[in-house]
Amino acid sequence: MAERGAHLTGTAVLKPTIFEIVAQESLASTLEPAFKRVFSFLVTCNPERYGWLAQWSDEAYAIFHGMLQRFYLKNYGASFAETFYGLQRIATANSKPAGKISKGQQNLSLIFLLLDPYLKAKASQFELDEIDGRPSKEKWKRLLKTYFVKGHRIYNLVREVSGMYYYLSYISDRSAYPNPLLHLLSMSLTYSHPHELISISELLSKWKEGNFTTSDGIHLLQRGFTRSLELGTFFLQFINWWNQENFYNNLMSLPVPPPPPVPDIARRYKGLCPVCIKSPSIPTALSVSGYVFCYQCILQTIQTNGKCPVTHYPAKEDDLIRLYN
């Protein structure tokens, strides 16, 4: 453990790039919709059994999220998304790295990691209730919700503006903190060292020798769980990307429809002007129907009838196109 901490105490701690910071933040924000999708799938599968869950999905997510983040903070000193991108939190003193984060910082990290999405979910739920015309019956509850929504809007604005300021300062090396919250908790991010993992073969040989303990079993289970969660998240990111790619591709490359079939009458007039039944002189196409006539024949017809002599579609002089073949 000492050698793992050693690299954190020097002044030359590598700062993760802004891309990694933004990527982990966006990954963190996909976790909740993914969880809720699974949740709503359960509810639609068996509404009688799981219907009550729909009402408590924010709380259920908060519990799941809490356990997940607690596990990662305790084991890797980073949130789930940070671990996924190979980052970890370090304590800072006067903007200089000062070793691993303390127990108190771990707990504060956990509280902020949980509170932020929970408050956001609640604010949007209260807002939806108001729009859908489902306000609370009691006046004090209604007032409280309105103030909560307004307060959250202000908080969001402050957070976004200060977040932008911190991003810019971080990029230009004027700040060691990628976001205001980490600054508040005197923490920053750095690259984590690869976690010490016991390989499967080591575990198997332990099993063979009869040294396999319960803690090894728990370790194996934990690893299986976190690995599948990470894989699941990666898969989710992939699906999101795929959907977006396909969305744009579909718009850009609409399928080419087959050409309309050639009607019998068109076959009959092949190479002939349908008006005088001779080879067209000054071949001129009528754009509303596609037939080719002599310029004189079709001009006269349109001037007198105002429609195509074959299909009877309405036509004007402007619909004539001289062909230069």
Ligand SMILES: [Zn+2]
């Ligand atoms: Zn003609």
